[in-house]
Amino acid sequence: MADLEELREAILNGDARRADSLTREAIAQGVEPLALINQSMVPAMDEAGRRFECEEYFVPELLLAARAMKAALEPLRPLLAATGARAAGKVVIGTVKGDLHDIGKNLVASLLEGGGFEVIDLGADVSPQKFIDAVTNSGANIVALSALLTVTMPSMRNTIEALKQAGLRDRVKVMVGGAPVTQQFADQIGADGYSENAPSAVALARRFAGSAA
Amino acid sequence: MAEFVRLAGGRALQDQLFELGVEFPCGGASACGGCRVRLIDGEIPVTEGMRDALSEDELAAGWRLACQGQAVGTVTLDIEQWSAKILTDESKVSVEPAEGFGAVIDLGTTTLVVEVVDLETGDVVSVLTGLNPQGRHGSDVMSRIEFDLRHPGVLTALIRGALGAMVAQAAGGRLLREVLVCGNTVMHHLFCGESVEPLSHVPFASPALGARLFDGVELGWNGVGRVTLLGCAGGFVGSDLIAGLVACGMHEASAVMALMDLGTNGEIAVGNRERVVCASTAAGPAFEGGRIRMGMRAGDGAIDRVERDGCHVIGGGAAVGICGSGLVDAVAMWLDMGIVAPSGRFADAAKPRRLAGDVELSQADVRELQLAKGAIAAGLDLLRRRMGLEPDGISSIHLAGAFGNYVRVASARRIGLLPAWDVPVVAAGNSAVRGTRALLLSPSRREAILDGLLGRMEHVELAADAEFQEAFVENMLFPR
Numbered sequence: 001m002a003d004l005e006e007l008r009e010a011i012l013n014g015d016a017r018r019a020d021s022l023t024r025e026a027i028a029q030g031v032e033p034l035a036l037i038n039q040s041m042v043p044a045m046d047e048a049g050r051r052f053e054c055e056e057y058f059v060p061e062l063l064l065a066a067r068a069m070k071a072a073l074e075p076l077r078p079l080l081a082a083t084g085a086r087a088a089g090k091v092v093i094g095t096v097k098g099d100l101h102d103i104g105k106n107l108v109a110s111l112l113e114g115g116g117f118e119v120i121d122l123g124a125d126v127s128p129q130k131f132i133d134a135v136t137n138s139g140a141n142i143v144a145l146s147a148l149l150t151v152t153m154p155s156m157r158n159t160i161e162a163l164k165q166a167g168l169r170d171r172v173k174v175m176v177g178g179a180p181v182t183q184q185f186a187d188q189i190g191a192d193g194y195s196e197n198a199p200s201a202v203a204l205a206r207r208f209a210g211s212a213a
Numbered sequence: 214m215a216e217f218v219r220l221a222g223g224r225a226l227q228d229q230l231f232e233l234g235v236e237f238p239c240g241g242a243s244a245c246g247g248c249r250v251r252l253i254d255g256e257i258p259v260t261e262g263m264r265d266a267l268s269e270d271e272l273a274a275g276w277r278l279a280c281q282g283q284a285v286g287t288v289t290l291d292i293e294q295w296s297a298k299i300l301t302d303e304s305k306v307s308v309e310p311a312e313g314f315g316a317v318i319d320l321g322t323t324t325l326v327v328e329v330v331d332l333e334t335g336d337v338v339s340v341l342t343g344l345n346p347q348g349r350h351g352s353d354v355m356s357r358i359e360f361d362l363r364h365p366g367v368l369t370a371l372i373r374g375a376l377g378a379m380v381a382q383a384a385g386g387r388l389l390r391e392v393l394v395c396g397n398t399v400m401h402h403l404f405c406g407e408s409v410e411p412l413s414h415v416p417f418a419s420p421a422l423g424a425r426l427f428d429g430v431e432l433g434w435n436g437v438g439r440v441t442l443l444g445c446a447g448g449f450v451g452s453d454l455i456a457g458l459v460a461c462g463m464h465e466a467s468a469v470m471a472l473m474d475l476g477t478n479g480e481i482a483v484g485n486r487e488r489v490v491c492a493s494t495a496a497g498p499a500f501e502g503g504r505i506r507m508g509m510r511a512g513d514g515a516i517d518r519v520e521r522d523g524c525h526v527i528g529g530g531a532a533v534g535i536c537g538s539g540l541v542d543a544v545a546m547w548l549d550m551g552i553v554a555p556s557g558r559f560a561d562a563a564k565p566r567r568l569a570g571d572v573e574l575s576q577a578d579v580r581e582l583q584l585a586k587g588a589i590a591a592g593l594d595l596l597r598r599r600m601g602l603e604p605d606g607i608s609s610i611h612l613a614g615a616f617g618n619y620v621r622v623a624s625a626r627r628i629g630l631l632p633a634w635d636v637p638v639v640a641a642g643n644s645a646v647r648g649t650r651a652l653l654l655s656p657s658r659r660e661a662i663l664d665g666l667l668g669r670m671e672h673v674e675l676a677a678d679a680e681f682q683e684a685f686v687e688n689m690l691f692p693r
Contacts, residue, residue, distance in 0.1 A: 055558075055576045055577065055580065056558060057556075058556065058557050058558075058580055058583060058689065059686060059689055060556070060686050060687070060689050060690055061556060063686055097414070098413070098414030098415055099414070099415065100415050100674075100676040100677050101676055102682070103682055103685070103686065125415050149355055149413075149414075150355050150356060150359050151355055151358050151359050151362070151413035151414065152413070152414055155414075
C-alpha cells in the first residue's frame with residue numbers, strides 16, 4: 001500500500017520528483033485519486049500554508065512545495081477527468097492590468113489548486129475584458145485579483161466595475177490581495193473578500209465555495 | 214544620545230514633525246506604522262489606528278504614530294531614529310576652467326544635496342543638505358506617483374520651491390551661471406511638471422525622458438542662469454545612476470564593471486565603454502532600515518556593525534535601533550553560527566534575538582532582508598547574463614550611497630547580496646553628485662559623454678522577465 005504520509009512529506013519538502021513517483025506508485029496500486037488528493041495533497045498544502053503563516057516557511061519553500069504538489073497532481077488529471085469528480089470550485093485568477101508582478105499570484109494559484117480548486121490562471125497584466133471572457137467561458141464562481149503596486153490598485157476597481165457591466169458580478173465572488181491591498185480598500189471597491197497572504201486566500205475561497213454550493 | 218524635541222499642542226503633530234525629518238512612508242494614511250515616535254513627556258491619546266500598528270508593550274513604552282498624533286498641550290518626543298547624515302561628496306574631479314560659479318543638485322527621493330562650485334578651480338564652495346519635502350506624501354516613488362495623480366502640481370511646486378531656497382542659501386549672493394540636476398525618472402518628471410501617468414503602469418515607459426532646460430527666472434530662482442535636468446535612461450533609472458557611471462568611469466573603462474545604488478529603489482548598471490545594461494529593482498527599504506521593526510537610518514544610535522563579542526553603535530551612545538549595515542552583519546554572523554538557517558529561518562523562530570540594549574531582530578526582519586537582497590542579487594545576475602558574461606566576468610563592483618559606505622563587504626558576501634568570489638568592491642559614496650559635478654566642470658565634453666552613455670545604454674524591465682522572477686526566488690535563500 002502506498003504511503004500517503006510519505007507523499008505528504010515529499011510535497012512539504014518540495015521534492016517534486018519523489019512526489020511524482022509516489023503518486024504513480026499509488027495509482028498503480030489502485031489508490032483512489034480523490035483519496036490521494038484529500039489525504040495527501042490537501043493536507044500537505046494546508047501544512048505548508050500553516051508553516052508560512054507562522055514564519056517557518058518563506059516564499060521559496062512555499063513555491064517549492066507548490067511545484068511538488070503540481071508534479072503529484074499531473075498523473076492524476078486524466079483519472080480525475082474520467083471519474084467526473086467535481087472541483088471544490090472554479091477560480092479565474094490574474095494580476096490586474098498595468099501590473100506584471102506574479103510571484104504572489106502564482107503562489108495563490110498553486111495553493112488553490114492544491115486545495116482542490118480548478119484554477120484558470122490568466123497571468124499578469126490582465127485586462128478587465130480578459131477576466132470577463134474567462135468567467136463567461138469557464139463558468140467560474142470565483143475571481144481572484146492581484147496587484148503589487150499602489151498605482152495599479154485602481155485596476156482592481158475597474159475590473160470589478162467591468163464585471164458588473166457585463167452582468168457577471170452576481171455570478172462570482174471577487175477576492176483581492178497583494179502587498180499594498182487592505183481590507184479597507186477591498187471594501188471600498190466592492191470586493192467580496194480580501195486575504196493578507198496566500199494560505200488565507202485558500203481559506204477565503206473555501207468559504208466562498210461553501211456559500212455558493 | 215537621544216534627540217528630544219518639545220512641540221506645542223494645537224498644530225497637527227504631523228506638520229511639526231515633518232519639518233524635523235520624520236518620514237511618513239505611506240503618506241500619513243496610518244497604514245504602515247513607519248512614522249513611530251516615542252513620547253517622553255506629555256500626552257498623546259492612543260487612537261484605534263495606533264492600536265492596530267503597535268503592540269501593547271510599545272504603546273506602554275510611549276510609542277505613537279506621528280501621523281495620527283494629537284498632542285494635548287506641550288509634549289516632548291524622542292525622534293532620534295530620524296536624524297540622519299546625508300552623504301555629500303567634495304572630492305576633486307577634472308576641470309575645464311571657466312569664469313564664475315555653478316551648482317549641482319542631487320534630487321533624491323528622500324534627500325537633497327546642493328553644492329555650489331567654483332567653475333574656475335572646481336572647488337566646492339558650499340554644501341547644503343535637506344530632506345525632500347515631498348516625503349510627507351509618501352516615502353517611495355510609487356506613492357509619490359499616486360499622490361501626483363490625485364493632486365496634480367502639488368509635488369512640482371514643493372520641490373521647485375525647496376530647491377530654489379536651498380540654492381539661494383548655498384549661493385550666498387553669488388550668481389550661478391549654470392545648475393545641473395540629477396535624479397531618478399520620477400524626481401525628474403515631478404520637477405519638470407511632466408505627467409507621471411506613464412510611470413504608473415507597465416511598461417513604465419515615459420515619452421519624456423530627455424534632458425530639460427529651464428531658465429532660473431521661470432522657476433522663480435533668483436540669481437540663477439540656466440537649470441538643466443539631466444536626461445533619464447528608461448523605466449525608473451534616471452540621471453543619478455548615469456552620473457554615477459560617469460563618476461566611477463564606466464563610460465571610459467574597457468573592463469566590465471557594475472554600479473549598484475542600493476536605496477529603496479535599487480538601481481543597477483553593468484557595462485563598459487562599449488555597452489551598458491541597467492535596471493531598477495524594487496528592493497524595498499530594508500537596506501536603509503525601513504520595514505525593519507527596529508530599523509533606522511545610519512545616524513547616531515544605530516547599530517552599524519555586529520560581531521560575536523558585541524555591537525558598534527554610531528555616535529558611541531546606547532543602541533536605539535539598527536541600520537542596513539548592522540542588519541547585514543547580524544544575519545551574516547548568525548548564518549555562520551547556525552542561528553539562522555540558509556532558508557532564512559531562525560533556529561528558534563518564536564523569539565526575536567537581542568543584539569544590544571533593547572534592539573532586537575525578529576524572523577520577519579530577516580524575511581525583509583531576504584526580499585531586498587534577493588531582488589538586488591537577482592538583478593545583478595540577470596544584467597550580467599544579458600551582457601553574456603560568466604559570473605566572474607565583472608571586474609569590479611561600485612556601491613553607491615550611504616549603505617554602500619557602511620556595509621561590510623565580507624558580510625554582504627556571506628548573505629549573498631554580493632557575489633561569493635572576491636571581485637573588488639568599491640564604496641562609491643555619493644557618486645551621483647560627484648558625477649554631476651564632473652559633468653558641470655567639463656562643458657565641452659558633457660554632451661558627448663551623456664549622448665554616448667545614453668546611446669549605448671539598454672534598460673531592462675526586470676518585472677517583465679520570467680528569468681528574473683525565477684532568480685529572485687532563488688536568491689531569497691542565503692548561501693550555505
